[in-house]
Structure formats: structure tokens, C-alpha cells
Amino acid sequence: MSEFNLQSIQEAEDRIKSFIHRTAILKSDSINDIAEAKIFFKCENFQKIGAFKMRGALNAIMQLSEKEKSNGVVTHSSGNHAQAVALAAKMAGIKAYIVMPNTAPKIKVKGVESYGGIIHFCEPTLEARESNMEKIQKAKNCTFIPPFNHKDVILGQATAAKELLEDSEESYDYILCPVGGGGLLAGTALAVKYLSPNTKVIAAEPEGANDAFRSFKAKKKLNNEKVNTICDGLLTNLGDLNYEIMMKLVNDVITVSDDQIIEAMRLIWERMKIIIEPSCAVPLAVVLNNRELFKGKKVGIILSGGNVDLDTFFAALKT
Amino acid sequence: MSEFNLQSIQEAEDRIKSFIHRTAILKSDSINDIAEAKIFFKCENFQKIGAFKMRGALNAIMQLSEKEKSNGVVTHSSGNHAQAVALAAKMAGIKAYIVMPNTAPKIKVKGVESYGGIIHFCEPTLEARESNMEKIQKAKNCTFIPPFNHKDVILGQATAAKELLEDSEESYDYILCPVGGGGLLAGTALAVKYLSPNTKVIAAEPEGANDAFRSFKAKKKLNNEKVNTICDGLLTNLGDLNYEIMMKLVNDVITVSDDQIIEAMRLIWERMKIIIEPSCAVPLAVVLNNRELFKGKKVGIILSGGNVDLDTFFAALKT
Numbered sequence: 001m002s003e004f005n006l007q008s009i010q011e012a013e014d015r016i017k018s019f020i021h022r023t024a025i026l027k028s029d030s031i032n033d034i035a036e037a038k039i040f041f042k043c044e045n046f047q048k049i050g051a052f053k054m055r056g057a058l059n060a061i062m063q064l065s066e067k068e069k070s071n072g073v074v075t076h077s078s079g080n081h082a083q084a085v086a087l088a089a090k091m092a093g094i095k096a097y098i099v100m101p102n103t104a105p106k107i108k109v110k111g112v113e114s115y116g117g118i119i120h121f122c123e124p125t126l127e128a129r130e131s132n133m134e135k136i137q138k139a140k141n142c143t144f145i146p147p148f149n150h151k152d153v154i155l156g157q158a159t160a161a162k163e164l165l166e167d168s169e170e171s172y173d174y175i176l177c178p179v180g181g182g183g184l185l186a187g188t189a190l191a192v193k194y195l196s197p198n199t200k201v202i203a204a205e206p207e208g209a210n211d212a213f214r215s216f217k218a219k220k221k222l223n224n225e226k227v228n229t230i231c232d233g234l235l236t237n238l239g240d241l242n243y244e245i246m247m248k249l250v251n252d253v254i255t256v257s258d259d260q261i262i263e264a265m266r267l268i269w270e271r272m273k274i275i276i277e278p279s280c281a282v283p284l285a286v287v288l289n290n291r292e293l294f295k296g297k298k299v300g301i302i303l304s305g306g307n308v309d310l311d312t313f314f315a316a317l318k319t
Numbered sequence: 320m321s322e323f324n325l326q327s328i329q330e331a332e333d334r335i336k337s338f339i340h341r342t343a344i345l346k347s348d349s350i351n352d353i354a355e356a357k358i359f360f361k362c363e364n365f366q367k368i369g370a371f372k373m374r375g376a377l378n379a380i381m382q383l384s385e386k387e388k389s390n391g392v393v394t395h396s397s398g399n400h401a402q403a404v405a406l407a408a409k410m411a412g413i414k415a416y417i418v419m420p421n422t423a424p425k426i427k428v429k430g431v432e433s434y435g436g437i438i439h440f441c442e443p444t445l446e447a448r449e450s451n452m453e454k455i456q457k458a459k460n461c462t463f464i465p466p467f468n469h470k471d472v473i474l475g476q477a478t479a480a481k482e483l484l485e486d487s488e489e490s491y492d493y494i495l496c497p498v499g500g501g502g503l504l505a506g507t508a509l510a511v512k513y514l515s516p517n518t519k520v521i522a523a524e525p526e527g528a529n530d531a532f533r534s535f536k537a538k539k540k541l542n543n544e545k546v547n548t549i550c551d552g553l554l555t556n557l558g559d560l561n562y563e564i565m566m567k568l569v570n571d572v573i574t575v576s577d578d579q580i581i582e583a584m585r586l587i588w589e590r591m592k593i594i595i596e597p598s599c600a601v602p603l604a605v606v607l608n609n610r611e612l613f614k615g616k617k618v619g620i621i622l623s624g625g626n627v628d629l630d631t632f633f634a635a636l637k638t
Contacts, residue, residue, distance in 0.1 A: 024343070045592045107589065230636065266633050270426065273364045273625035275592040278636075306592035313632035314585050317549065317597075 001244070003151055006194040009162060012155040016058040019091055023047050023160075025167055030271045035287050037294045040172075041268075042164040045276050045306025049083040049111060051233075052160050052184055052304050053147075057084035059156030060145050061092050069094045072142040076100070076122075076129035078232055079108030080305050081147040086117030097142060099132045101125075105232060105309045126236070148183030149239025157187030164300050165195045172199045173297035176283035178304055179203040179212045179253065180234035182242025188302065189249035199300075200251040204283040206231045207255045212238050216246065216253040230258045233279035233305065256285040264288055268303075280304045320563070322470055325513040328481060331474040335377045338410055342366050342479075344486055349590045354606050356613045359491075360587075361483040364595050364625025368402040368430060370552075371479050371623050372466075375502055376403035378475030379464050380411050388413045391461040395419070395441075395448035397551055398427030399624050400466040405436030416461060418451045420444075424551060424628045445555070467502030468558025476506030483619050484514045491518045492616040495602035497623055498522040498531045498572065499553035501561025507621065508568035518619075519570040523602040525550045526574045531557050535565065535572040549577045552598035552624065575604040583607055587622075599623045 023043045032038055044052035061073060072095030075085045082098045089096035098117040100109060101124035112119055120136065122128040137144055146153060161175060175192055179185045189201045205212050208229030214222045215238060223237045238246065246253075256264075258278075265281035267288075268274065283301040287294045342362045351357055363371035380392060391414030394404045401417045408415035417436040419428060420443035431438055439455065441447040456463055465472060480494060494511055498504045508520045524531050527548030533541045534557060542556045557565065565572075575583075577597075584600035586607075587593065602620040606613045 050592060262633065262636055266629060269594055269629055273369060273594040275588055275594060310585060310588055310632075312635040313629075314581065316631040317581055 001248070004155070004190050008155055009158045009191060009194065012059045012152070013159045013162060015062050016055060016156060016159065019058055020054055021047055022163055025164060026272060026274070028272050031267060034267070035294065036291060037287060037296065038298045039287065040164070040168065040300050041272070042160060042300065042302045043274065044160055045274060045280065045303050049080065049087050050305055050307045051080035051084065052157060052302065053080040053084035054087065055159050056153035056156035056183055056187070057081065057088040057145060058091070060150060060152040061085070061088045063152055064143060068143050071140060072096060073145045074099070074133055074136050074140070074142045075145045075147065076133045077147050078104050078235065080233060080307060082117065083108060083111040083115060085145050086112045086115035089117070090115050095142070097136045097140065099129050099136070101129065105307065106311065107307050107309050111307065147236070148181030149241050151241070153183050154186045154190070154241065154245070157184045158191040160184070160302055161188040161191035162195060164302065165191065170298060171196050172300045174200050174202055174294065175300040175302070176202045176204050176286060177302040178231070178234055178279050178282040179205050179238070180209070180279065181236045182212065182238045182246060184302065184304060185250065186242045186245040189245055193249050201249065202286065203246065203250050203253040204286040205253055205255045206234055206261060206282060207257050209235050210255050212246065213253045213255045215243060216250070219247065230261060231279040231282060233277065234282070254286045254290060256282060256289055260285040260289050275306045275308060276303050277305050277308045280306070320567070323474070323509050327474055328477045328510060328513065331378045331471070332478045332481060334381050335374060335475060335478065338377055339373055340366055341482055344483060345591060345593070347590045350586060353586070354613065355610060356606060356615065357617045358603070358606065359483070359487065359619050360591070361479060361619065361621045362593065363479055364593060364599065364622050368399065368406050369624055369626045370399035370403065371476060371503055371621065372399040372403035373406065374478050375472035375475035375506070376400065376407040376464060377410070379469060379471040380404070380407045382471055383462060387462050390459060391415060392464045393418070393452055393455050393459070393461045394464045394466065395452045396466050397554065398423050399552060399626060401436065402427055402430040402434060404464050405431045405434035408436070409434050414461070416455045416459065418448050418455070420448065424626065425630065426626050426628050430626065466555070467500030468560050470560070472502050473505045473509070473560065473564070476503045477510040479503070479621055480507040480510035481514060483621065484510065489617060490515050491619045493519050493521055493613065494619040494621070495521045495523050495605060496621040497550070497553055497598050497601040498524050498557070499528070499598065500555045501531065501557045501565060503621065503623060504569065505561045505564040508564055512568050520568065521605065522565065522569055522572040523605040524572055524574045525553055525580060525601060526576050528554050529574050531565065532572045532574045534562060535569070538566070549580060550598040550601060552596060553601070573605045573609060575601060575608055579604040579608050594625045594627060595622050596624050596627045599625070
């Protein structure tokens with residue numbers, strides 16, 4: 001953990017800030033009325049590639065040596081990390097090989113293609129993703145940019161919470177973010193530790209992929225046996241480094257059902273007129289379904305991304 | 320026309336500004352790449368009630384006498400104006416009677432209810448709307464707040480373009496807004512006349528409700544005989560006052576098809592992660608389908624509203 005401190009977060013920010021957006025922080029009077037809390041939404045759905053993942057990918061890729069850069073980078077991802085690595089590699093002028101499950105949302109596949117990423121599709125299992133990636137890594141001698149279990153990725157993700165904290169005059173009672181692999185969660189917890197130590201950090205997780213919840217309660221790292229949730233960005237297991245940071249710095253992990261997540265997502269679409277993906281609605285669902293905990297509190301929520309397949313909606317419009 | 324001048328627009332702004340949002344102006348690098356233009360979107364979808372209509376309704380209602388206020392206000396509207404009058408009346412502490420066609424989008428009906436508006440449903444024809452409204456007006460002796468054909472409503476709507484112009488350092492080559500009854504169009508043209516006279520104002524209209532286009536070309540006020548467009552906010556005919564201002568101050572009226580409108584709407588949803596209603600996508604559709612006109616130009620677009628029925632989309636998510 002010694003590599004994580006305020007200086008390393010600050011260095012990550014200095015490294016990436018001219019390549020990313022300092023995203024808006026929005027609030028909604030009507031959602032606050034419904035939730036009986038003061039909620040501030042950090043809009044990473046407005047970030048480049050439509051998600052916070054841009055921060056970590058850039059921070060990792062920008063630290064490669066010239067020799068490493070010349071061989072390119074590789075990763076596997078269901079979506080947003082894939083787009084982030086593809087665009088960060090494009091910005092660095094290097095090649096990106098992306099292993100994606102053949103079930104990945106079309107909008108994310110299109111995104112990777114548009115940034116010039118070289119896509120290899122595989123079966124939607126962790127085993128298939130990892131074995132395909134290893135093959136490419138050996139063949140091309142390129143560097144793996146992991147989606148979450150990596151120091152520089154975590155430090156990059158930490159910059160989102162850093163901005164949220166710095167752009168507010170008063171401190172937050174709570175900051176919530178969704179947890180899948182734990183990159184955003186670990187980064188958020190680190191930023192809060194160094195910048196606002198009295199703020200509590202809550203991980204928000206779908207019931208249908210609740211390895212972080214079970215791990216937190218059991219105090220040992222447990223994996224998902226099977227996953228069943230609409231949150232396509234949160235299907236992975238926690239990384240080791242992410243688990244370690246969670247156990248040290250996160251105050252609680254709270255789960256919600258897919259119905260509660262969809263209700264929260266709809267509320268944000270309807271009241272705030274912004275598009276977020278299901279994974280991104282998990283923290284608001286946690287606030288809405290744990291009213292006593294958050295009543296009257298100042299709550300920061302990181303809206304992690306906005307890449308949703310809109311085919312169904314727009315198909316209905318055309319009829 | 321003598322009541323329209325810079326001072327009357329300024330007075331409208333002073334009257335309403337503490338009750339409305341000064342909405343964000345957003346841009347999208349990827350939409351600019353596609354359109355080959357520099358487009359700035361004035362996000363009235365983020366306005367109170369989710370549309371610019373709040374401005375005009377407030378400006379009209381806040382000027383009523385105490386006696387008029389005590390009898391309440393009445394209007395007819397397919398949606399956004401209904402919500403605007405209901406909320407503006409609530410802010411003024413007075414009653415609002417709202418005649419709505421029974422085909423109005425559910426989200427707009429729910430909005431009117433949530434602001435305490437007293438709804439009377441009628442058949443979806445102009446005749447039914449007007450006759451129902453007149454009955455209420457006589458019974459309650461209340462004041463009609465027209466949706467667009469009214470000086471104070473137009474002056475209120477003018478404040479959106481005023482903000483757009485004032486929040487930009489360089490002047491615009493073009494400003495576009497959708498045209499239905501012409502309230503936003505007339506207000507925009509007036510603001511441009513007094514604040515940025517070299518900027519051209521273009522009205523954007525769906526082919527399926529093209530009375531403004533035909534009127535502009537024929538130089539006489541023509542009505543729609545029948546309407547057929549997805550743009551539920553643009554079905555009405557131009558008002559007399561709105562027609563008069565359009566003929567004096569608007570540079571052109573350009574129409575686009577519903578398919579072009581849906582394509583533009585989807586682009587805004589996908590690239591900007593914000594929700595706009597179909598009526599609101601008409602100006603971008605005009606830019607995308609008249610490339611030579613707008614190539615390399617600085618273009619301001621007023622995104623008029625974001626009230627979309629999301630039932631189809633969310634129904635698909637639940638399965």
C-alpha cells in the first residue's frame with residue numbers, strides 16, 4: 001500500500017488532466033425531495049468514452065516506456081475499459097488489442113472500433129477472456145493494461161473522487177460508487193482517505209453479482225459463482241489489490257436488486273435528463289432503499305458511465 | 320412590435336431569473352466532427368419542468384394583478400406549456416386549470432399533476448382544446464396564459480437565446496431553434512436582433528407539420544391541414560404575432576423528415592448522454608442535412624426540452 005498516497009494521486013491527475021474532462025457535478029431538487037438527502041452526482045457519463053475508465057487507462061498507458069509503447073497494449077473487457085484502452089492508446093499513438101466477450105453491448109463494441117482498437121471476440125467467460133489475451137500478449141509482446149487490479153489504474157480512477165471532493169465547499173457525509181472489479185471503489189476510497197477522512201465510503205453492488213458484499217462480511221475474498229444482473233459493467237470479481245484496499249478503507253458494502261436499480265436509473269433519466277447505464281444507478285438505488293442512513297445527509301455519487309444500447313428504444317420510435 | 324425591445328427582454332430576465340436555471344451550454348467533439356461545424360447546445364432540457372416553456376409562463380404569470388391571481392390561470396397544451404403554467408402558478412401561489420389532449424405523453428401529464436395543476440382532458444383537436452378552455456375561463460373568470468401567441472410569453476422565451484449569446488465570447492454565425500407555435504422562435508429572433516444582429520436565425524421544422532415553412536415561402540400565414548410527425552411539441556400552427564416576428568426577423572425556415580430527426584436525436588443521446596425529446600432534435604437534423612450551409616460555422620442550437628415517455632425503453636429492460 002506504500003505506493004498509494006496523496007502525492008501519487010496528485011501525480012496521476014497532473015499526468016492525465018489535459019486529456020480528460022473535469023466532469024460536471026449535477027444535482028436534482030426533485031431527486032433530493034424523493035431521497036430526503038442532498039445528493040451531488042459526479043457525471044463521469046460525460047467523461048471521454050462515456051465512463052470514468054478513461055482515467056485509469058490513460059494513467060497506466062502514459063507511464064509505459066518507449067519500448068513498451070512500440071509493442072502496443074492489450075486488455076480484456078466487457079466494454080468501458082476496452083474503449084478507454086483503445087482511446088488512450090490512440091492518444092499515445094500506439095496499438096491496442098482488445099479481447100471482448102461476444103455478448104458485449106453493441107455501443108461499446110462500436111466505440112472500440114471507432115478509436116481504432118483491434119478487437120478479438122471470445123466466449124463470455126473469464127477463462128476465455130484471459131486465455132485469448134495471453135495468446136495475444138505472447139504473440140505481440142505487448143503490455144497488459146488490467147481493468148482494475150493495478151496500481152496505476154486505481155490511481156487514475158482516484159482522480160474522479162478527488163475532483164468531486166475539491167469542487168465542493170462543504171465536506172460530504174457519504175460518497176458512494178458502484179463496485180465490480182473495484183478499480184473505482186479503491187480509487188475513491190484512497191482519495192477520500194487523503195482528502196476528506198471523515199467522509200464515509202459506501203460500495204454499492206447489485207445482488208446478482210455480490211462478491212464484494214460477501215467478501216466484506218466474511219473478511220475473506222470470495223468470488224461470484226454465477227452472476228445475474230442487468231449491470232453489465234459489474235459482473236467481474238474483485239481484484240486482489242482492490243479487495244485489500246476495500247477492507248482497509250471502505251465503510252460498508254450495500255446491495256440492491258435489479259428492480260431497485262432500474263427504478264433509480266429511470267429516476268435519473270426522467271428527472272435529470274441524462275443517460276446513465278444500469279451499473280451507474282446502483283448507488284442511487286442504495287440511497288433510496290436505505291433512507292434512515294442517508295436522511296438529511298450530504299451524499300456524493302459517482303455516476304460511472306453512460307454507455308447504453310439504445311436500439312430497443314429507437315426501434316420503438318421508428319414504428 | 321413596439322413593445323419588443325432590448326429593455327423588455329431585460330425586464331423579463333430580471334423578473335424570472337431567480338426562479339429558473341441558467342442552463343448549461345454543452346458541446347460534443349464527436350458531433351462537431353460528424354457535422355463539420357462548431358455547435359453549442361443550450362440545454363433547456365435541464366430547465367425547470369424540462370423545457371424552455373418555463374420562461375414564458377413565468378414571465379406572463381408574474382405580471383398578473385392580485386385580482387387576476389386570485390381567480391387563477393387556465394391554458395391548453397399538449398404538454399410542456401401545461402407543466403410550465405402549472406409550476407409557475409404553484410410558485411405564484413395560485414390555481415392553474417390545464418386542458419390537455421387525451422393523447423398527451425404520460426410524462427407530461429404526470430408532471431402537471433405533480434405541480435398541482437387541475438387537469439381537464441379533451442379530444443386531441445384544437446377546437447376541443449379551445450372550447451373546453453373557454454368554458455373553464457368563463458366559469459372561473461380566470462386568465463388565459465397562451466402557449467406562444469402572447470407578448471409576455473415571447474419575451475420570456477427570448478431569455479434563453481439571450482443567455483446563449485451572452486455566455487459565448489465569440490458571436491454565432493447561426494442560431495437554430497425548432498418552430499411549432501413560434502414562441503421560442505420569435506423570442507430567439509428578438510434576442511438575436513438586439514444582441515447579435517449579424518447572427519442568422521434559422522427555424523427548424525418537421526416536414527410533417529410544415530406550416531411555418533409554407534407560410535415563410537408564401538409570405539402569408541398558412542395553417543397545417545393535417546399533421547404527421549413524431550414531434551409532439553410542434554404540431555400547432557404558428558401564432559399571428561409569432562408569424563409577424565418570423566417574417567421580419569427570421570432568415571430561413573428549413574424542414575427535415577422524421578427519420579432525419581430520429582437520427583439526430585439518437586446522436587445527441589449517444590454522444591452527449593443527455594435526453595432530449597424529438598421536437599428538440601429538429602435543429603441538429605437541419606444542420607446534419609444541410610452541410611454546405613453550416614460547414615465550419617459557429618452554430619447555436621437551443622435544445623428545447625427533454626420530456627420523453629420512457630415506458631417502452633424501461634419495459635424492455637424489465638423482461
